[in-house]
Amino acid sequence: MNNHLLNAQNADWPIGFIMKPRVSVINKELIQQYQSIATALISDCLGRHHGSIGLKDYHQALLHGGLCGNAVTVRLRPGDNLMLHAAILSAEEGDVIVVDGGGDVSTAVIGGLMRTTAIKKKIAGFVIDGAIRDLDEWSQGEMPVYAKGHTHRGPSKDGPGELNTPIACAGMNVNPGDLIVADADGVVCVAAEMAEALLPRCLQKSEHEEKIRQQNQAGTPDVERFLNLLKQKKCPL
Secondary structure, eight states, rough: OHHHHHHHHTTSTTTTTOOOOOOSSHHHHHHHHTSSSSSSHHHHTSSOBBBBBSOSSOOHHHHHEEEEEEEEEEEEOBOOHHHHHHHHHHHOEEEEEEETTTTTTEEEEEEEEEEHHHHHTTTOOEEEEEEOHHHHHHHTTSOOOOEEESSOOOOOOOEEEEEEEEOOTEEEEEEETTTTEEEEEEEEEEEEGGGHHHHHHHHHHHHHHHHHHHHHHHTOHHHHHHHHHHHHHTTOO
16 A cells, blocks of 8 residues: 555645655664653653653553654644545554644544554554544554544545655654654654664663662662752852
8 A cells, every 4th residue: 555655646746745655764673672761761861852742642641551663754734634544554563653733623633433444554653733533432542642632523635745754743853764752751752863872871861760769769869969959050058
């Protein structure tokens, strides 16, 4: 289906209708290693400015977990989902479909029927800067979804739209093939070219935080650290 869609595009298509090939540059082993790393750790290691703003999980992430996978990007005209159908049909197992819906929540761009297709294709989940509907189905937890809002109002299917081009989604710059990780805290995007080098930093920070946690549990927190921070701010002690 992916090849069929891509072969269909040609120079005679109207302006604004773009389909580019799926990008996959991060190996599956590396993606699997990120599955156990919290988004808070990743965000800290990225300088705390590579994460989503204003998205909510609608699949009960605290109960069912989050997602981790290769980004398939979609840009939609607000209120239209034509190219999102193309994304679902062309995505592969384990992909995360990331949607720039312009932040519009007046019209849902995806619902239960499209969710069913995604489950059958074993897509890893959705990150949507826009609205969804059919919450009773999403809440079952089988398909992770993070979205800005929800509404009963359905979309048009007129286009235009773009598949696998650079997008902005809920405060994140996302390129096709980037690594998307999400849990109950939210969503982070790791640029594909940074993913391998960032992993050791995340693991090191995880070990460091575990030591701090053990100190706190033992009743011996690192008080000196916070006193030094106050001194650096010229607070007399």
